Amino acid sequence: MRSVEEVDAFAAAAHTEQVDKIGVPYIEHVRAVASGLAPFGDELVMAGLLHDVIEDTDVTAAQLLAMGVPLRVVGIVKDVTNQPGVPYEEKIRRIIRSSDATLVKIADNAHNSRPDRAAQLPEEKRTRLAAKYRAARDVLWAAADDRDIEAIITIVNPSLLDELRERRAAK
Numbered sequence: 001m002r003s004v005e006e007v008d009a010f011a012a013a014a015h016t017e018q019v020d021k022i023g024v025p026y027i028e029h030v031r032a033v034a035s036g037l038a039p040f041g042d043e044l045v046m047a048g049l050l051h052d053v054i055e056d057t058d059v060t061a062a063q064l065l066a067m068g069v070p071l072r073v074v075g076i077v078k079d080v081t082n083q084p085g086v087p088y089e090e091k092i093r094r095i096i097r098s099s100d101a102t103l104v105k106i107a108d109n110a111h112n113s114r115p116d117r118a119a120q121l122p123e124e125k126r127t128r129l130a131a132k133y134r135a136a137r138d139v140l141w142a143a144a145d146d147r148d149i150e151a152i153i154t155i156v157n158p159s160l161l162d163e164l165r166e167r168r169a170a171k
Contacts, residue, residue, distance in 0.1 A: 001068045004045050008034075010067070011049040014057045022120040026056070029111060036107035036156035040148075047076035047104050054081045076100045080108070092136050096143035106140050106149060109133050110157040141167060 001007050011030055018026035034048030046069065053059045054077055064074045079101035082091060095101045111117075113133045118126050137160075141149055146168060153160040 001046075002070070004034075004042050004049070007046040007049050007069065007073075011053060014053050014059055018056065020117075021125075022117055026052075032111045032156055033104070033107045036110060036152040037103060038155070039151045040103060043070055043073050044076070044100060044103060046070070046073045047080075047100065048107055050077045051080050051104050051108060053077065072100070076104055080104050088132065089135070089139075092139050096139060099144070102140055102143050103148060103152065105136075106144060107152045107156055109136055109140060110153045110160055113137075113160065114157045115159050137163070 001010055008031070012027045015026040015030065020026050020029050030049050030052060033051060034045045037044040037048040050064065050069070050073065053064070054061060061074050061078050064077065065071065076098065079098045080095055086094075092105070095105045112129070118130060121129065141164070146164065149164055150161070153164065
């Protein structure tokens with residue numbers, strides 16, 4: 001799988017029948033994440049499409065490599081994949097060791113933080129996730145260039161632009 005189209009088709013098949021927290025077909029989430037990574041090239045788009053495939057399906061990193069997914073893409077996917085027993089905050093600190101993984105996680109966080117999506121969650125869950133995602137942004141955004149963050153959130157979740165401006169003003 002050397003093209004974005006092939007990876008997209010694979011991701012769609014891998015996430016068939018899966019839905020996200022609000023009941024939307026899961027492929028819509030990974031495609032939204034991938035769209036935010038378009039300014040950074042095809043390999044980051046592929047990583048966005050595959051960012052949850054190891055975590056949420058039976059697909060392994062070795063299988064992705066055997067299918068011809070570029071090593072860089074598989075590495076990014078592994079970097080953003082949850083590991084059993086590892087707290088979320090520690091996962092975020094691990095992710096920022098890789099600039100590519102940081103960009104993928106910024107796009108993922110931005111999509112998960114969309115107000116139209118959050119509004120469909122029960123209030124308790126919405127409040128808990130908003131705090132979790134905000135705390136993650138503090139770490140992720142500190143590890144990335146503001147122009148890269150802006151490029152991603154402009155595409156994925158423009159409502160975060162005010163938060164980015166406030167962050168810039170506070171520097």
